Amino acid sequence: MKRLSFISILLLSACQAAQTTAIADPAIQRGFEAYQQYCVSCHGAGLAGGQAPSLADDNWEYGGTDADILKIINEGIEDVGMPEFAALTEQEKQDLLVYIRSGGTLKTTMPIDDVPSVADQVQIEDWATGLNAPWGVHFVGHDMALVTEKSGKFWQVSSKARMEITGIPVSVDKGQGGLMDVATDPDYANNSWVYLSFTHADETSKNLMTKVVRGKVVAQGDGLVWTQEQTLFQAKPEHYISTGRHFGSRITFDDNGHLYFGIGDRGKKDMAQDISKPNGKIHRIMRDGSIPKDNPFVDNLEAYASIFTYGNRNPQGTIVHPDTQVVWETEHGPKGGDELNSIKSGVNYGWPEISYGRNYNGTVLTPHTALPGMAQPISQWTPSIAVCGLDVYTGDLFPNWKGRLMAGSLRNQSVRLIEVDGENYLGEAVLIKDQGRVRDVTTGWDGAIYVALPNKIVRISPKP
Ligand code: HEC
DSSP, X not given: OOOXXXXXXXXXXXXXXXXOOOOSOHHHHHHHHHHHHHTHHHHOGGGOOSSSXXXXXXXXXXXXXXXXXXXXXXXXXXXXXXXXXXXXXXXXXXXXXXXXXXXXXXXXXXXXXXXXXXXXXXXXXXXXXXOSSEEEEEEEETTEEEEEETXXXXXXXXXXXXXXXXXXXXXXXXXXXXXXXXXXXXXXHHHOOEEEEEEEEOTTSSOEEEEEEEEEEEEETTXXXXXXXXXXXXXXXXXXXXXXXXXXXOEEEOTTSEEEEEEOOTTOGGGGGOXXXXXXXXXXXXXXXXXXXXXXXXXXXTSOTTXXXXXXXXXXXXXXOTTTOOEEEEEOOSBSOEEEEEEOTTOBOOTTTSOSOBOTTSOOSOSOSOOTTSOOOSEEESSOOOEEEEEEOOOSXXXXXXXXXXXXXXXXXXXXXXXXXTTEEEEEEEEEXXXXXXXXXXXXXXXXXXXXXXXXXXXXXXXX
């Protein structure tokens, strides 16, 4: 049995205060609410299991008939820590049964403001100042990071100085687009490959799409230049779109040679469901840009073979967890319904058919938060916190936080420290708040946490 950690304990009360969202079937909805109140603390969000077993895996230790489950609710299971809930109304017991039978399609809505804070345990100091909207921060060595600015400039930054890297591709700083993420190859020490994602214009200069390249940064004279560029992903010309909205995109790698990146729906929501279009998707390619043979849509001649998942609105956080290889993703909802997803091959994440959000003007976008064949988020934030930047804490300065996700937020101006176990969400805490809009967060070479704010990068370390 997994021991409750610090954050989980803090979160038990927060979870119970979680908001809920209406779904089509009122009995499932009521069952979900009862489950949130009485069962979630042990059996986990979405029935997925926690300290007590999953109730969604169809693996029943004590018999899985309706009568068996009602008996357990009424009598508990002696000596193993399953309490009795005889005092619930018959209606509540029936609703719980309906919810358990639904397989937990409706997951927890996480509280936004009612979240414990660990901000008093940390100190924040400036690490690099005078930057203009840093978008991606990636450490390459001792006190040394590669940093993109949305405006299109690319820097090698240390706490003492910074040097521009010239010769990178021209990007278009429009709306949410610009020069976006930077990452280095998992074998960077040997091959020096650096990866960039950016907003690329077609020949007309009017139409835009996310493009991914790699290249090498070399010293030349007194400066640093970008060389040996290779295009890894570029959309078909007819799929470039003029809006300045929803470009994605983070770059992350798993241990099997794959590179993942996301492209937002580009403000054309219905295209997120169309696998002949590149937008509203998470893509998976090899590090040299070739297509993995086991990508889910390689046999569909209409589809982009690089598509790994679809129905993703605007993913601005993607990270492979080094301990579990789970691909975590955060994506912006519309008004509400920002999501934390576990990304799996071929899965439809539902945008815009299902969402916990609404249109920006408050009108109903879709009546559905869940539909068959579409994955539920692992958790979601309503109202939106505007999620941007996602990493896993891998340092030694905060030993208790190792393996936690760190999610940045633009609108809520916070970094959330999220405790996960495999694919389960266990809870979250606010690491910093109200320091400015957060575009990226990462573990530094020294085990401190580095956060990209509107015009600087700050270093977060334990309070002495
Ligand atoms: C304090 C923790 C806790 C709470 C709260 C709790 N359970 Fe349990 N539950 C357990 C444990 C522990 C087990 C059995 C573990 C074992 O024997 O392997 C269990 C077992 C069960 C089983 C049997 C699973 C099987 O494999 O046959 C069901 C059904 C169940 N719980 C339903 C519920 C429902 C419904 C609620 C809310 C009304 C609930 N539990 C609340 C701890 C809890």
